[in-house]
């Protein structure tokens with residue numbers, strides 16, 4: 001039995017390099033650094049005169065070994081780690097996609113979700129296209145093929161037809177293109193290798209791992225091309241149609257703390273959220289603890305600002321992973337007990353402030369409050385370093401269906417009662433916005449899953465939300 005130990009699911013990660021010796025190996029390292037963004041499948045498309053592809057289901061280290069990488073020589077590559085959010089799982093949907101045409105081949109990989117995918121697919125099928133997968137990503141290849149003109153113009157025309165969230169990497173036999181949606185929902189950074197080659201990655205932690213120097217983030221609505229050692233940029237839309245709405249959950253939960261998004265380090269943003277949370281919802285207590293892993297930074301911020309000591313009240317067993325085999329249903333129910341233990345010598349007879357970054361279904365908070373109380377904590381005050389998630393995400397993050405989102409069904413007092421905490425408070429939307437407002441590089445956040453005010457039209461997304469072939 002495979003347990004689903006994560007309540008909040010990742011999205012996807014993309015990585016590309018142009019040009020460097022052994023591009024597939026660099027991409028392997030980059031994807032490994034992005035593994036937290038998706039564990040269902042991984043793939044690398046490499047250029048060695050022509051494009052060659054290897055992909056498979058599972059982790060990067062399961063799909064690639066030394067032998068496999070040796071069979072992928074070449075000086076340019078793109079790669080992907082996948083968590084499916086459109087079209088379901090299965091090898092056919094694992095990326096990159098490779099399109100072969102009479103005029104050359106095209107590799108495509110994507111983080112995000114195209115919200116008008118069904119409309120475009122129906123139109124394309126009407127015109128004779130036959131899709132090889134059920135993924136929204138495949139649409140871009142078909143659109144590029146149908147448009148005419150210079151290759152960059154065909155890409156721009158295609159991108160203008162897509163609505164929703166995307167960070168795309170497109171590899172051809174003579175160039176690499178990178179593009180970001182007009183809302184900037186998904187992150188994409190550019191780096192440079194010591195040899196002058198360019199690197200693209202969903203997160204800067206993947207640039208660091210290959211020794212690339214961070215240059216800048218792609219801007220919303222921007223497409224860049226690297227060809228013959230030169231990087232050229234253009235906007236595929238008029239600038240008045242572009243807004244900056246980077247996904248707030250990238251800062252709250254998804255990205256690695258050592259990554260920097262739009263000029264703000266993720267750990268720093270989380271710490272700011274913890275500080276802000278203290279100002280909005282202070283409580284008198286003896287200790288502050290964070291729920292490992294992603295809320296540690298916010299807990300440190302809360303502790304620093306309140307002057308209440310930060311303690312390690314919970315320990316995570318790092319060997320409980322996605323493939324952990326549970327012998328019985330009863331043990332499965334105890335998933336959190338296997339994953340996290342309370343340190344009773346620290347929490348016994350103490351008034352504890354437990355910080356988590358988010359509540360999705362409420363499973364984690366409920367179990368941890370109980371764990372801490374069983375370990376002897378006198379009071380458990382839960383503070384969440386994000387607003388309540390009440391609405392689903394249609395932009396490439398699996399925050400569950402509306403029925404599963406506990407804050408959609410319960411107000412704060414009902415939820416406090418359900419998780420059996422002594423008190424419960426969430427960070428406000430205004431507070432969250434301030435956590436990233438430390439520089440002028442990040443001008444806006446997507447807050448759709450908190451507010452229900454979606455930054456894009458939704459087309460048929462709501463109607464089809466529960467119909468994915470997962």
Ligand SMILES: O=P(O)(O)OC[C@H]1O[C@H](OP(=O)(O)OP(=O)(O)O)[C@H](O)[C@@H]1O
Pocket residue numbers: 005006007008253291292293294295356357358359360361362363364365
């Ligand atoms: O309300 P729930 O449905 O339980 O979901 C919320 C929990 O899920 C996430 O943690 P996760 O267990 O995915 O792992 P991490 O914090 O170790 O990254 C998040 O950090 C919360 O702790």
Ligand SMILES: NC(=O)CC[C@H](N)C(=O)O
Pocket residue numbers: 010011012013082083084085086087093110111112113114135136137396397
């Ligand atoms: N989570 C994602 O970014 C997924 C990308 C794409 N929509 C897919 O399902 O493959």
Ligand code: SF4
Pocket residue numbers: 185246247248249250392393394395396397399446447448449450
């Ligand atoms: S709806 Fe939520 S998870 Fe989705 S992109 Fe916006 S902030 Fe991120």
Ligand SMILES: [Mg+2]
Pocket residue numbers: 291292293294295356357364
């Ligand atoms: Mg967690």
